[in-house]
Structure formats: structure tokens, C-alpha cells
Amino acid sequence: MRGKIFFNHKNLKIIKDDVLLTDEISNDSIDLIVTSPPYNIDIKYNSHDDQITYEKYLEFSYKWLSRCFDWLKDDGRLCLNIPLDKNKGGQQSVGADLTTIAKKIGFKYHSTIIWNEGNISRRTAWGSWLSASAPYVIAPVELILVLYKKDWKKNNKKQSDITKTEFIEWTNGLWTFHGQSKKGAGGHPAPFPIELPKRCIKLFSYVDDVVLDPFMGSGSTMIAAILNNRTSVGIEIDDEYCDIAKKRIIEEAKLLNKKLPARAVKMKVC
Numbered sequence: 597m598r599g600k601i602f603f604n605h606k607n608l609k610i611i612k613d614d615v616l617l618t619d620e621i622s623n624d625s626i627d628l629i630v631t632s633p634p635y636n637i638d639i640k641y642n643s644h645d646d647q648i649t650y651e652k653y654l655e656f657s658y659k660w661l662s663r664c665f666d667w668l669k670d671d672g673r674l675c676l677n678i679p680l681d682k683n684k685g686g687q688q689s690v691g692a693d694l695t696t697i698a699k700k701i702g703f704k705y706h707s708t709i710i711w712n713e714g715n716i717s718r719r720t721a722w723g724s725w726l727s728a729s730a731p732y733v734i735a736p737v738e739l740i741l742v743l744y745k746k747d748w749k750k751n752n753k754k755q756s757d758i759t760k761t762e763f764i765e766w767t768n769g770l771w772t773f774h775g776q777s778k779k780g781a782g783g784h785p786a787p788f789p790i791e792l793p794k795r796c797i798k799l800f801s802y803v804d805d806v807v808l809d810p811f812m813g814s815g816s817t818m819i820a821a822i823l824n825n826r827t828s829v830g831i832e833i834d835d836e837y838c839d840i841a842k843k844r845i846i847e848e849a850k851l852l853n854k855k856l857p858a859r860a861v862k863m864k865v866c
């Protein structure tokens with residue numbers, strides 16, 4: 597058996613495994629997936645090559661998105677944080693291409709949130725400086741694609757915990773907040789801020805729902821899920837990042853003092 601439960605505490609589970617191979621998650625068991633996959637922009641991860649051909653990157657995306665599709669319940673949703681486009685190693689329409697792949701798999705499209713992080717660090721070149729010959733344009737934004745498996749409307753009436761102010765602000769699909777420093781996320785090379793999964797979780801899931809991040813990294817989605825009383829599952833291929841996530845969860849989600857909901861996650865036991 598290849599399953600590896602790295603950390604398991606009440607309704608929280610870290611699976612140290614490959615998202616393409618793990619057998620730890622049952623089909624039709626997840627309410628919401630919030631994730632940010634590797635962007636293929638040559639980030640120096642410990643256990644993942646982030647500089648493959650674009651064709652191979654799209655193949656990888658097809659495979660992991662297919663797994664997510666199977667894991668979601670019929671009314672399950674996916675919030676997918678990806679770049680709008682990239683210019684490093686050749687111009688590519690990443691957001692449009694991953695939307696097309698997800699739709700081929702069977703996902704339905706709901707909307708796209710633009711995350712304005714005000715960061716132009718991804719800019720690597722101007723192209724032709726002060727000339728129309730071949731200038732580069734890059735937007736300092738990322739996308740959060742909102743997709744779902746079968747039914748957008750949830751018919752089971754459960755508890756929502758979003759406030760009026762949050763609902764009004766967050767249903768405007770232009771979100772503005774800063775990115776997350778590596779230092780503040782235990783040294784992980786590409787974390788997103790907890791604000792991002794927090795908004796997705798409160799807007800798109802009910803209290804006690806099961807939230808998965810198949811590219812857990814430093815555990816940001818899990819922290820947001822625990823702080824908002826959801827069951828939380830993370831998959832991460834790298835040992836060191838699992839360790840970082842476990843430490844962050846214990847500290848930032850005040851895990852050991854917190855009474856977690858009693859509902860059990862429908863998941864295979866290794």
C-alpha cells in the first residue's frame with residue numbers, strides 16, 4: 597500500500613504522497629478543493645521539477661485535474677489559483693488552457709475571480725524597450741477559476757458562516773490583497789496568503805464541509821479550513837513541506853487548543 601498519513605489529528609489529515617498516485621481519498625467525498633498547483637516557472641521546489649515543456653505541463657494538469665474531478669461530490673467545487681499567463685520560457689495563456697482542459701474532463705465553469713496582488717516580480721523582461729518591435733505586457737494579477745462537478749446549487753441546507761460585509765465584498769470578483777512572503781510560510785518557495793483560501797472556503801462551502809488541497813505546500817488552505825471549522829485534507833509530495841505545514845497548522849490554527857468538529861471524513865484508512 598502506498599498511502600502515507602503524515603499527520604492525522606481529529607478532522608485534519610496530511611497525506612504525504614503524489615497527487616497522481618495516492619489512494620487515500622475516496623471518490624465523491626470532497627465538498628471543496630482550493631489549490632494552487634506548480635506554475636512551471638522554474639521555482640526551486642525540493643521534489644518537483646518546475647521547468648518542463650508546456651506540453652508536458654498540460655498533460656500533468658489533465659491528470660491531476662481528473663483525479664480532483666473524481667474526488668469531488670456531485671455538488672463539489674474547485675477554486676483553482678493559477679496565473680493568467682506567463683512569459684518566462686515563452687508566452688502562454690495558462691488560464692485559458694487550464695480552463696479548456698478542466699472542461700474537457702467534465703468540470704463546469706462558474707466564474708473567474710481576479711486576484712490583484714500588486715506584484716510584478718514575475719516580470720523578467722521588457723521585450724523591446726521603448727519600441728513597438730516586440731514589447732512584453734504582463735498583468736500583476738492571478739486567477740482563481742471557480743469550477744464545479746455537476747450541480748452548482750447545493751440543495752442540502754447546512755450552516756453558512758459568511759458575514760454580510762464579506763459576502764458583498766467577496767462576490768465582487770476583483771480581490772485585492774498582498775501575496776505571502778516565503779519567510780512567513782516556514783520558507784516554502786511559493787505560498788499563497790491564508791486570505792485566499794479563507795475567502796473561497798467561507799464563500800463556497802458550509803461549516804463542517806470537507807476541504808482538500810492536493811498541492812498543500814506550507815498548509816495555507818488547511819489553516820484557513822481549520823480556523824473556519826471545516827474538515828481539512830492536504831496532499832503534498834515533499835517531506836520537508838509536510839513538516840512545515842504541520843508546524844504552521846499547530847501554531848497558526850492553534851490546533852492543540854481547538855475543539856474541531858466531530859464529523860468524520862469519508863476517507864480510506866491506510
Ligand SMILES: C[S@@+](CC[C@H](N)C(=O)[O-])C[C@H]1O[C@@H](n2cnc3c(N)ncnc32)[C@H](O)[C@@H]1O
Pocket residue numbers: 613614615616631632633634635641642643644781784786787788789810811812813814815816817831832833834837
Ligand atoms: C504552488 S505550491 C503550493 C503552495 C501552497 N498553496 C501554500 O500556500 O503553501 C505547489 C506544491 O505542490 C507540491 N507538489 C508538486 N508536485 C506534486 C505532486 N505530484 N503531488 C503532490 N504535491 C506536489 C510542491 O512540492 C509544492 O509544495
